[in-house]
Amino acid sequence: MDLIVKNAAEIRKNNKKKILSYIQTHDCVSKKEIERKTDLSSATVSNLCNQLVQEGFLSVDSKQKSSGGRNASLFTIRDNHKFYLAVRVIDERELNVALMSFEKEILHSFDVTIQEEGVEAFIDSCLCGIRKCVEAEQDATGGILGVGIALPGIMENEKECLINSTIPYLESQPVLQKLQERLSGFSVTGANESNILALALAKRDYNDLTLQDTIYLHVDEGLGIGVICNGRLLLGSHNRGGEINHMPIGERGRLCSCGQRGCVETELSIGGILLDYSELTGRTSSWEAFCQAVREKDGNACRILEEKGRILGKLISILDSVFDPCSFYLGGQAVDLFSELSVYIDLEYQKRFRLDKSPQMAVFPCYEYNELLLKGCADLVFDEFALSEN
Ligand SMILES: [Zn+2]
Numbered sequence: 001m002d003l004i005v006k007n008a009a010e011i012r013k014n015n016k017k018k019i020l021s022y023i024q025t026h027d028c029v030s031k032k033e034i035e036r037k038t039d040l041s042s043a044t045v046s047n048l049c050n051q052l053v054q055e056g057f058l059s060v061d062s063k064q065k066s067s068g069g070r071n072a073s074l075f076t077i078r079d080n081h082k083f084y085l086a087v088r089v090i091d092e093r094e095l096n097v098a099l100m101s102f103e104k105e106i107l108h109s110f111d112v113t114i115q116e117e118g119v120e121a122f123i124d125s126c127l128c129g130i131r132k133c134v135e136a137e138q139d140a141t142g143g144i145l146g147v148g149i150a151l152p153g154i155m156e157n158e159k160e161c162l163i164n165s166t167i168p169y170l171e172s173q174p175v176l177q178k179l180q181e182r183l184s185g186f187s188v189t190g191a192n193e194s195n196i197l198a199l200a201l202a203k204r205d206y207n208d209l210t211l212q213d214t215i216y217l218h219v220d221e222g223l224g225i226g227v228i229c230n231g232r233l234l235l236g237s238h239n240r241g242g243e244i245n246h247m248p249i250g251e252r253g254r255l256c257s258c259g260q261r262g263c264v265e266t267e268l269s270i271g272g273i274l275l276d277y278s279e280l281t282g283r284t285s286s287w288e289a290f291c292q293a294v295r296e297k298d299g300n301a302c303r304i305l306e307e308k309g310r311i312l313g314k315l316i317s318i319l320d321s322v323f324d325p326c327s328f329y330l331g332g333q334a335v336d337l338f339s340e341l342s343v344y345i346d347l348e349y350q351k352r353f354r355l356d357k358s359p360q361m362a363v364f365p366c367y368e369y370n371e372l373l374l375k376g377c378a379d380l381v382f383d384e385f386a387l388s389e390n
Pocket of ligand 1: 087245256257258259260263
């Protein structure tokens with residue numbers, strides 16, 4: 001395509017995205033309101049809204065003005081016309097596939113068993129879930145914009161393979177490519193789970209189409225992070241921007257899989273926390289039992305909790321100095337102890353905060369992880385495929 005034509009198409013697409021993003025969160029809006037919120041000219045808004053109506057994204061309705069003047073056209077998202085498919089991994093043997101409305105409400109959701117540990121069985125289960133969603137809402141098929149998948153690892157840029165996967169059998173596998181090969185009819189996209197969460201949280205708190213700078217920290221089997229900086233998802237040159245797993249701020253000098261000692265992931269992951277607790281008590285313990293012991297104020301459990309809260313506080317202080325976000329969110333299993341941990345996170349942060357900043361760090365729990373992950377997958381599909389022009 002001619003470069004000028006291509007650039008014009010790109011600008012048109014971005015402007016349409018702006019308009020749709022605004023209407024998705026504000027029902028029934030006038031042209032004037034869209035102009036004001038998107039900073040687009042009256043002619044551009046008219047033209048693009050007409051196109052979006054023709055393409056089936058918007059409905060237009062007119063409403064008598066109370067002043068008795070000319071009717072104002074009000075735009076709204078057209079009901080049941082465009083949809084997303086979203087896939088999230090529950091664990092090594094189960095995944096969840098959902099059909100979502102254009103406004104990102106879950107319409108149908110199916111948990112699918114992965115019959116055996118292997119990438120082909122994994123793809124089979126994705127396809128099975130997608131088929132169930134399509135069968136549940138047969139009228140939707142023509143309006144499905146694509147499939148978004150939350151990946152339990154990082155997409156390696158050059159080879160397009162999954163690396164640092166929390167699901168071992170998906171390590172080094174070209175998951176997206178394999179799913180796309182076997183799925184005719186829908187386009188597939190995907191991103192790292194923590195990045196999707198950071199985007200979904202920043203979009204949920206959307207203010208006038210600007211993404212708030214947000215950091216999402218996932219403390220679970222592994223340690224994950226998603227960073228929105230200057231209103232954009234931080235990816236870096238190799239899709240590894242912000243990766244914190246091997247930051248040497250651990251206090252116990254544990255040997256990490258990378259060969260070094262003291263990497264923060266060895267001490268802040270759920271496995272690491274339970275290992276430290278079992279060393280202290282002389283017996284192994286489940287996460288649920290550890291949480292219970294903390295709530296019952298068991299001395300050993302509280303000691304471990306304080307240590308982990310302080311390390312988390314250190315980590316958050318470092319991230320705060322580097323990225324200066326508006327808010328942090330903590331998710332993953334560690335959120336079960338959010339209120340207990342946040343006391344120590346706060347104490348550590350108070351010691352280290354810079355004088356020119358507020359001493360109150362905004363750290364919030366993220367409880368609605370599963371739902372936000374699906375919404376984030378829908379956001380990915382929206383960004384990549386909703387407005388593709390041929
Ligand atoms: Zn390491």
